Amino acid sequence: xxxxxxxxxxxxxxxxxxxxxxxxxxxxxxxxxxxxxxxxxxxxxxxxxxxxxxxxxxxxxxxxxxxxxxxxxxxxxxxxxxxxxxxxxxxxxxxxxxxxxxxxxxxxx
Numbered sequence: 001x002x003x004x005x006x007x008x009x010x011x012x013x014x015x016x017x018x019x020x021x022x023x024x025x026x027x028x029x030x031x032x033x034x035x036x037x038x039x040x041x042x043x044x045x046x047x048x049x050x051x052x053x054x055x056x057x058x059x060x061x062x063x064x065x066x067x068x069x070x071x072x073x074x075x076x077x078x079x080x081x082x083x084x085x086x087x088x089x090x091x092x093x094x095x096x097x098x099x100x101x102x103x104x105x106x107x108x109x
Contacts, residue, residue: 004106005066007099008071012045014092017081027086045096046070050068052103 015038018022024032033041053069054062080088 002052002056004099004103005049005056006069006073007072007095008045008049008052008103009066009070010077011092011096011099012042012049012068013070013074014089014095015039015042015075017044022082023085023089027089029089048103062100 007021018027018032019038019042025106032038049069050066053066056062058067077088077092080091
């Protein structure tokens with residue numbers, strides 16, 4: 001199963017969530033990037049997720065799979081943000097690391 005689009009979508013939604021003032025205050029990470037940088041990184045991650053979904057599922061099923069995976073990735077993020085906001089954002093870092101770890105060998109082929 002191709003899980004990279006879902007992981008990249010989760011990471012991008014976590015970046016977008018970190019752009020809000022409440023989460024920036026509650027997460028209390030040191031030296032956060034600027035909001036514009038986080039939004040740009042989230043856009044790049046969403047573009048990569050869409051490209052990977054279209055590449056994996058084809059031009060007709062890919063956009064539908066991408067929208068579904070973004071929706072599925074948003075559910076655990078919202079549930080985690082309500083209870084453990086810092087854990088949800090750290091999970092986004094892990095999701096992006098796993099996604100890039102599986103994406104890079106596919107690009108090298």
